[in-house]
Amino acid sequence: MSDRLPGFSTLAVHAGAQPDPTTGARATPIYQTTSFVFNDADHAASLFGLQAFGNIYTRIGNPTNAVLEERVAALEGGTAALAVASGHAAQVVILQQLLQPGDEFIAARKLYGGSINQFTHAFKSFGWNVVWADPDDIASFERAVTPRTKAIFIESIANPAGSITDIEAISTVARKAGVPLIVDNTLASPYLIRPIDHGADIVVHSLTKFLGGHGNSLGGIIVDAGTFDWSTGGKYPMLSEPRPEYHGIRLQETFGNFAFAIACRVLGLRDLGPALSPFNAFMILTGIETLPLRMQKHCDNAKAVAEFLAGHPAVASVSYAGLASDKYNQLARKYAPKGAGAVFTFSLKGGYDAGVSLVSKLQLFSHLANVGDTRSLVIHPASTTHSQLDDAAKVKSGAGPDVVRLSVGIEDKEDLIADLEQALGA
Numbered sequence: 001m002s003d004r005l006p007g008f009s010t011l012a013v014h015a016g017a018q019p020d021p022t023t024g025a026r027a028t029p030i031y032q033t034t035s036f037v038f039n040d041a042d043h044a045a046s047l048f049g050l051q052a053f054g055n056i057y058t059r060i061g062n063p064t065n066a067v068l069e070e071r072v073a074a075l076e077g078g079t080a081a082l083a084v085a086s087g088h089a090a091q092v093v094i095l096q097q098l099l100q101p102g103d104e105f106i107a108a109r110k111l112y113g114g115s116i117n118q119f120t121h122a123f124k125s126f127g128w129n130v131v132w133a134d135p136d137d138i139a140s141f142e143r144a145v146t147p148r149t150k151a152i153f154i155e156s157i158a159n160p161a162g163s164i165t166d167i168e169a170i171s172t173v174a175r176k177a178g179v180p181l182i183v184d185n186t187l188a189s190p191y192l193i194r195p196i197d198h199g200a201d202i203v204v205h206s207l208t209k210f211l212g213g214h215g216n217s218l219g220g221i222i223v224d225a226g227t228f229d230w231s232t233g234g235k236y237p238m239l240s241e242p243r244p245e246y247h248g249i250r251l252q253e254t255f256g257n258f259a260f261a262i263a264c265r266v267l268g269l270r271d272l273g274p275a276l277s278p279f280n281a282f283m284i285l286t287g288i289e290t291l292p293l294r295m296q297k298h299c300d301n302a303k304a305v306a307e308f309l310a311g312h313p314a315v316a317s318v319s320y321a322g323l324a325s326d327k328y329n330q331l332a333r334k335y336a337p338k339g340a341g342a343v344f345t346f347s348l349k350g351g352y353d354a355g356v357s358l359v360s361k362l363q364l365f366s367h368l369a370n371v372g373d374t375r376s377l378v379i380h381p382a383s384t385t386h387s388q389l390d391d392a393a394k395v396k397s398g399a400g401p402d403v404v405r406l407s408v409g410i411e412d413k414e415d416l417i418a419d420l421e422q423a424l425g426a
């Protein structure tokens, strides 16, 4: 073997996987079992005391899931990862390690709608307080820092309009505040952007979207960059203080640069319980093998569709960072030179009625609430996901009555454009 480091596409196919040692199976088997036999009583005791790594029970870890974890950690350039049942579960598990009741975290205002709800309502009941900042105004993050701030949360490519976040500038704010930067990298995938290269300390994904890529399996994952010192100032007791659950060990002291991933597993996943099914891990692993091919096609199609829409007389404006005229194009060239993703919005001159009419006339684009599928997807937020908001709130969240969101799939771009043309023109 040469000592060449494998490239991204090689890692996407191979990282974490080996032929099965007992059967020779080349694809990663689905270890559909709840539990694992111990070698002997000493082995069992050392597994439970975190003195040895090994399988105990699928709520804590599973060999199929372990391949997925190693693969995504390799693709993101992290030290370790933890797979869980959904992107939302990943967000809960991350913040549970960082926040005590009464603590705060700063989040970019431009986020997946489900995350806005989770942060605003569900997390409030845990005593975790979200403070919103504007990702287009870096100083707003600085102003939001208080002694109770424990983390900053942003999306790399942000919902709903596919805008690009200046990760390095916000990581500088996080560093100065002494808190970790968490980046939701769902819309970019590590093929387009690797947030750890730009200063992220924790990366989170909804595997449900581009990584799985086929719209068939929910999952989430947490990647530990291994960059943050959790011992500073006693701010992160879950990581720095003796854990009564594990004979008083300190996780940072024991596990060093993958202590956060361990905390998420042995304190978060073990006790909260959102384990990923090994079957879903298998489906998502299979998806990841073609991530580089799919993602490039998604981006190339999205750019062609955005260009078509920008030239159409029924369209008022297009927000796609891959267009040279877009206000995020500079950031897109810096952070996502291979393509600006496949999720973006555009607005129609005909307003609300034109949006409703468009989604009803499209045939190839499926009208549904998801992104990152092989299939092209469309939604008119004002009449669906955001219909409960008043008009001013709709506009503020990027879901004004005239706005349509696309997630462009990997079909032939000529067919996608023809479908939009008939739906817009008729």
Ligand SMILES: *Cc1c(COP(=O)(O)O)cnc(C)c1O
Binding pocket: 086, 087, 088, 089, 112, 114, 115, 155, 159, 184, 186, 187, 205, 206, 207, 208, 209, 218, 219, 220, 371
């Ligand atoms: C879908 C999504 C989530 C939530 O993930 P689930 O797997 O649906 O729980 C979080 N962030 C982003 C950007 C998403 O697109």
